[in-house]
Amino acid sequence: MVSGFAAVLRKDLRLELRSGESTLALLALSMLVLVVLVFALDAARVRSVDAAAGALWVAMVFAGMLGANRALLAERDNGAIRGLLLSPLDPATLFATKLAAALIFMAVAEVGAVILMVLFFNLDFDASTVRLAPILVLGAIGFSALATLLSAITGRTRGGDLLLPILAVPIFVPALIAGVKASAAALAGAPFAAMGDWLKIMIAFDVLFVTAGYLLFEYVIGQD
Amino acid sequence: MSAPVVETHSLAKSYGVAPVLRDVDLRLLAGTGAFIIGGNGSGKSTLLRMLAGLEAPSGGRALVFGQDTRRLAARYRRRIGMMAHESFLYPMLTARENLEFYAELFSLADPHASAELWLGRVGLTEVADNRVRTFSRGMQQRLSAARAMLAEPALLLVDEPFASLDHDGAEIVAGLLRGAIERGASVIATAHAVPEIDGVEFAVFEISRGLLLPHAHKEEVRRGRIRSLLGR
Numbered sequence: 001m002v003s004g005f006a007a008v009l010r011k012d013l014r015l016e017l018r019s020g021e022s023t024l025a026l027l028a029l030s031m032l033v034l035v036v037l038v039f040a041l042d043a044a045r046v047r048s049v050d051a052a053a054g055a056l057w058v059a060m061v062f063a064g065m066l067g068a069n070r071a072l073l074a075e076r077d078n079g080a081i082r083g084l085l086l087s088p089l090d091p092a093t094l095f096a097t098k099l100a101a102a103l104i105f106m107a108v109a110e111v112g113a114v115i116l117m118v119l120f121f122n123l124d125f126d127a128s129t130v131r132l133a134p135i136l137v138l139g140a141i142g143f144s145a146l147a148t149l150l151s152a153i154t155g156r157t158r159g160g161d162l163l164l165p166i167l168a169v170p171i172f173v174p175a176l177i178a179g180v181k182a183s184a185a186a187l188a189g190a191p192f193a194a195m196g197d198w199l200k201i202m203i204a205f206d207v208l209f210v211t212a213g214y215l216l217f218e219y220v221i222g223q224d
Numbered sequence: 225m226s227a228p229v230v231e232t233h234s235l236a237k238s239y240g241v242a243p244v245l246r247d248v249d250l251r252l253l254a255g256t257g258a259f260i261i262g263g264n265g266s267g268k269s270t271l272l273r274m275l276a277g278l279e280a281p282s283g284g285r286a287l288v289f290g291q292d293t294r295r296l297a298a299r300y301r302r303r304i305g306m307m308a309h310e311s312f313l314y315p316m317l318t319a320r321e322n323l324e325f326y327a328e329l330f331s332l333a334d335p336h337a338s339a340e341l342w343l344g345r346v347g348l349t350e351v352a353d354n355r356v357r358t359f360s361r362g363m364q365q366r367l368s369a370a371r372a373m374l375a376e377p378a379l380l381l382v383d384e385p386f387a388s389l390d391h392d393g394a395e396i397v398a399g400l401l402r403g404a405i406e407r408g409a410s411v412i413a414t415a416h417a418v419p420e421i422d423g424v425e426f427a428v429f430e431i432s433r434g435l436l437l438p439h440a441h442k443e444e445v446r447r448g449r450i451r452s453l454l455g456r
Contacts, residue, residue, distance in 0.1 A: 004329055011314070011317070014317070015314065018316050078311045080313065080314055082278055083312030083313075083326065083371070084329070085277075086278065087301065087329040088301055088302040089298075
């Protein structure tokens, strides 16, 4: 099981390093979203930490969608997914691998997005920026789990690429609101204790969708 | 008498209201081969996918190694090799990387050595480090055969193994199928017409109007060259 996990993850990373498609697209998309929002938001009326947190999460959602979609897209080429399903690899392990790959792609995009956010919104690289890390990790886990599960479903349908955001974004809204609020609080210098309720919502969302993906992936990716 | 490797009981498949296969009863023992012939859309590939557990039957049962293919455990899946229309290969990986990846998935002792061995067997050693996307359809077909047989499966499901292959490629794949049966594996292959493979006899079935029937021209199966494949 561990060797299967490692083999698929290594293969996914190798494919990504070779093409660079996902990472470059994620970074470009993050930059685009942040640029648009920094000009669209009125600095006089919105606190820069609130605007920055909102912009960061919008960029993250778009990037996450692209990352999760691409992680399974490679398996659709030449029917490779059937090769995986015919192997001894457990479908739940396959979900864990795809989740890990989507997380890695999203983490790279997040690092880029945070740097751009700090630059565009005139923030300082200090302890408050570092405090964003656990919040973003929680958000990335939840969103990657949700998007990986849903992309396995939508990938089997015609126009699945369009269907994924329609399904994923509304479901992610509770975690998205919690993430934006917690991030704004972190950037404003609030201690973790002050954002406890928001973090609990994010943890609950992560547990729910990682468990759902682990248990249900077999049924959504399996037999035709 | 040994238990059958493949056994189906009134197996049926429909897409919507259109029946593709009905009342398919098939039984295959270890070390034997069967060719299933039929026209385009007759249900040959669907039957193989159901036997592999990739597609759920609409009715009846398919048993492989005595297990229902609706839920094949990993220890049974690892004993099945499938060569389908789709190659199951990653175009951006090299031929060697593809085989090493599958060797790791099947927990083979030495993935690198296994990949090397099978690249040699399908005559692709010289292009082992080229990406699969640069391969012709025939080369991909040979690599797909190597991928399917890498873990020396006890059951080999092969969908039109000679399509897209030139004379040398067809000889190589025919040799691999013969080798698989000689080492005790069971082989179910599909084709449009009955192929002839040196040194091995296959039972021949025909799918007609969704029914699996013994082929009317069994005398076509005899020792000889792969004449029908090569149009000679």
